[in-house]
Amino acid sequence: MMLSRRTVNLGILATAGLAVGPTLAAASDLKAIELPPPWKDGGKPLAQAVWARRSIREYVDKPVPIEVLSNLLWSACGVNRPATGDRTIPSWRHTLESEIFVAAADGVWSYDGKAHRLTQILTDDVRAETGMQDFVAAAPLNLIYVADGRRLEGASADEKRLWAYTDSGFIGQNVYLFCASEGLATVFRASLDRSRLAKTLQLPETKFITCLQTVGYPKG
Amino acid sequence: MMLSRRTVNLGILATAGLAVGPTLAAASDLKAIELPPPWKDGGKPLAQAVWARRSIREYVDKPVPIEVLSNLLWSACGVNRPATGDRTIPSWRHTLESEIFVAAADGVWSYDGKAHRLTQILTDDVRAETGMQDFVAAAPLNLIYVADGRRLEGASADEKRLWAYTDSGFIGQNVYLFCASEGLATVFRASLDRSRLAKTLQLPETKFITCLQTVGYPKG
Numbered sequence: 122m123m124l125s126r127r128t129v130n131l132g133i134l135a136t137a138g139l140a141v142g143p144t145l146a147a148a149s150d151l152k153a154i155e156l157p158p159p160w161k162d163g164g165k166p167l168a169q170a171v172w173a174r175r176s177i178r179e180y181v182d183k184p185v186p187i188e189v190l191s192n193l194l195w196s197a198c199g200v201n202r203p204a205t206g207d208r209t210i211p212s213w214r215h216t217l218e219s220e221i222f223v224a225a226a227d228g229v230w231s232y233d234g235k236a237h238r239l240t241q242i243l244t245d246d247v248r249a250e251t252g253m254q255d256f257v258a259a260a261p262l263n264l265i266y267v268a269d270g271r272r273l274e275g276a277s278a279d280e281k282r283l284w285a286y287t288d289s290g291f292i293g294q295n296v297y298l299f300c301a302s303e304g305l306a307t308v309f310r311a312s313l314d315r316s317r318l319a320k321t322l323q324l325p326e327t328k329f330i331t332c333l334q335t336v337g338y339p340k341g
Numbered sequence: 342m343m344l345s346r347r348t349v350n351l352g353i354l355a356t357a358g359l360a361v362g363p364t365l366a367a368a369s370d371l372k373a374i375e376l377p378p379p380w381k382d383g384g385k386p387l388a389q390a391v392w393a394r395r396s397i398r399e400y401v402d403k404p405v406p407i408e409v410l411s412n413l414l415w416s417a418c419g420v421n422r423p424a425t426g427d428r429t430i431p432s433w434r435h436t437l438e439s440e441i442f443v444a445a446a447d448g449v450w451s452y453d454g455k456a457h458r459l460t461q462i463l464t465d466d467v468r469a470e471t472g473m474q475d476f477v478a479a480a481p482l483n484l485i486y487v488a489d490g491r492r493l494e495g496a497s498a499d500e501k502r503l504w505a506y507t508d509s510g511f512i513g514q515n516v517y518l519f520c521a522s523e524g525l526a527t528v529f530r531a532s533l534d535r536s537r538l539a540k541t542l543q544l545p546e547t548k549f550i551t552c553l554q555t556v557g558y559p560k561g
Contacts, residue, residue: 164387290510
């Protein structure tokens with residue numbers, strides 16, 4: 122990943138201070154990336170993208186350029202109405218409880234849709250922890266979908282999980298269509314050790330992992 | 342809705358014979374619609390569709406033409422790889438457990454993605470039963486997302502619901518992007534009396550309703 126500048130990252134550092142588990146980078150080693158502005162136009166006509174949508178589980182070792190990552194994350198769950206903060210996915214009662222973490226070779230990054238920025242939360246490569254299948258360790262990106270249960274106020278514990286998983290489906294389909302349009306490979310995944318990965322990411326108790334999605338370039 | 346031909350519909354009639362609840366049409370009154378082939382091309386470039394995606398809750402009383410309905414249902418959950426039966430949405434272990442019912446003024450229709458056909462299962466207008474908000478009764482289409490738990494073999498009862506709701510998210514986002522591309526209005530909905538509507542639809546015990554989505558033309 123290209124790094125455009127470093128930032129002091131108070132929220133992240135506060136969490137990092139309490140860390141157990143994977144080796145944590147010193148605070149000064151945690152970086153932030155201001156993503157280039159997302160695409161305003163482009164991509165295949167919708168019908169073509171839908172025809173091309175499929176799951177692909179074989180990836181080549183080729184990094185995803187920052188411009189592509191910018192468009193990918195914005196399409197997944199970015200802000201498409203800046204005045205209200207509304208997103209490319211719907212949100213039950215505007216709770217905006219979903220967020221994306223990106224597990225890459227150079228660590229784990231948190232996507233802030235409002236600022237269209239990535240903030241590093243770990244410098245370790247934890248891709249192998251994001252699933253049961255071999256390809257997850259080597260594919261360039263594993264998107265981790267996380268929900269903040271606290272934001273889903275008014276929903277029962279059961280509903281919180283259902284709404285959060287539904288939201289991961291909204292995000293997932295955006296990622297599928299983006300990849301189908303742009304020649305990337307992707308697969309949505311539900312099998313993982315959620316509690317282990319939540320520990321690695323040092324998620325607070327109110328946040329939980331729903332599903333994941335691997336993204337890269339297809340083999341052959 | 343345009344009706345292209347009538348068919349004898351054994352599966353539907355078997356269910357109808359056991360019906361309680363809404364007035365059932367005589368078997369011969371249940372119709373089927375062979376949908377025109379779905380679009381092969383067309384729609385906005387993906388980036389534009391994602392920018393335009395939003396929820397709209399005010400509809401005008403204007404029917405959705407059959408060609409648009411065909412493209413809508415195919416995009417939502419149709420077959421995009423006829424050789425394998427694979428669909429425009431992913432499916433956990435290829436279980437293909439999701440299906441769509443369409444509640445319209447002229448009854449409720451079941452969408453068969455493989456045949457790209459609609460089969461009428463009720464002649465009653467039950468749109469008002471599909472949600473808590475006033476607009477649902479008058480909007481031209483309410484898509485009802487249903488999952489067959491039997492197909493999700495190997496998943497726990499808890500997982501069955503989570504995977505099914507996730508799948509409703511995949512479908513829902515396809516519908517959002519289709520509507521954003523084609524100038525339709527839509528809103529994904531989770532609030533409804535599921536057991537009442539399941540009874541009205543005479544769903545077998547193994548099938549359950551996840552969410553719904555209203556589709557029509559926007560006011561103004």
